[in-house]
Amino acid sequence: MTTLPVDPATTPDAVSAPAPTPTPQAEWRTLRGRNVGDRLYRVTLTALALVLPLLLVTLLAELVIGAWPAIQRFGLPFVWTSVWDPVAGVFGAAPMIFGTLASSLLALLIAVPLxxxxxxxxxxxxxKWLRQPIAFLVELLAAIPSVVYGLWGIFVLIPFLRSYVVPPLRAALGWTPFFSGVFYGNSLLAGGIILAIMIVPYIAAVSREVLLAVPANQREAAIGMGATRWEAVWTAVVPYGRAGLIGAIILGLGRALGETMAVTMVIGNRHDISLSVLQPAYTMAAAIANEFSEAVGDLHLAAMFEVGLVLFVITVIVNAFARLLIWRVARGTAVGSRAL
Structure with a gap:
């Protein structure tokens, strides 16, 4: 009988033999490699995390540098001066600031209840079977390009307002300064409605997350005390998440303040301050889009930079405040929240 050769490495003694103990030098090299890798990983992540704050600071510095000639020339009165005359070299951003705030507030009045x-x-x-489809359709509105909203506003919204909305409004409220004057089509009202449609997905999505974060015992306690389903929502759920809902609204406001293309196409773009929503208006974002590339002289260009700086400051403050409120709700320390 032929005997097969046996591999010494597969014998029971060899298999059960303990692995050789690494030397202290080998362990030190392994730990050193791990420390170097961890340190490199930490430095890389820190650098990536600092990119966005650095970008924000760089953007602010660029705006200040570009706007500096206008800041030196006009100073703080630039904010409340209403004259915008590139030929005479006189610039004031009051009509644009007013148009931006008025259109955004009008959009909130329409969008918040919805x-x-x-x-x-x-x-x-x-x-349950209907929640995801409706949520998807609402959030899909945020994916539509703003220029599509603008075209829809020109060809659908403005003719509809001219034929069916403005005549009864003027007949009933034409005596007030808010609905006076001739309706030309492109107006503050059209811009506000377009903005409202565009910010509904943002407010609805954040508000939904805030309401889902409300503890279930809030609802159960209210219902246990005899409240109806709607009373439980209105007296227990909404007050608990009040600060977060306010944050969602302010977040929508920040989105409306910076919208450009859709508003530019329907608001009228006229340097004027009018209380009537039927009259054309102008926003800071629209002014930058329309005039920045056609600025006449260095002072005009610096004035456009200063308009951008004002818009940047307002938007950052609004969004930071909204994020703070939402963060406080997430931590369960929202101001104004109360539990049953």
Missing amino acids: ALGVAIYLTEFSP
Whole structure:
């Protein structure tokens, strides 16, 4: 009988033999390699995390440098001066600031009830099979390009307002300064409605997350005390998440302040301050889009930079305040929240 050769490495003694103990030098090299890798990983992540703050500081510095000639020339009165005359070299941003704030506030008046209604329905009353489709459709509005909204406003919204909305408004409220004057089509009202449609997805999505974060015992306690489903929502759920809902609204406001293309196409772009929503207006973002590339002289260009600087400061403050409120709700320390 032929005997097969046996590999010494596969014998029971060899298999059960302990692995050789690494030397202290080998362990030190391994730990050193790990420390170097961890240190390199930490430095890389830190550098990546600092990119966005650095970008923000760089953007602010660029705006200040570009706007400096206008800041030196006009000073703080630039904010409340209403004259914008590139030929005479006199610039004031008051009409644009007014148009930006007025269109954004008008958009909030329209969007907030709709967005909060959608959020409350999805979290409290909607059947489970219907929640995701409606949430998807609402969030899909945020994916539509702003130029599409602008075209829709020109060819659908403005003719509809001219034929069916403005005549009864003027007949009923034409005596007030808010609905006086001739309606030309492109107006503050059209810009506000377009903005409202565009910010509804943002307010609704954040409001929905805030309402979902409310503890279930809030609802159960209210219902246990005899409240109806709607009373439980209105007296227990909404007050608990009040600060977060306010943050969602302010976040929508920050989105509306910086919108450019859609508003530029429907608001009228006229340097004027009018209380009537039927009259054309101008926003800071629209002014930058229309005039920056056609600025006449260095002072005009510096004035456009200063308009951008004012818009940047307002938007950062609004968004930071909104994020702070939402963060406080997430931590369960929202101001104004109360538990049953």
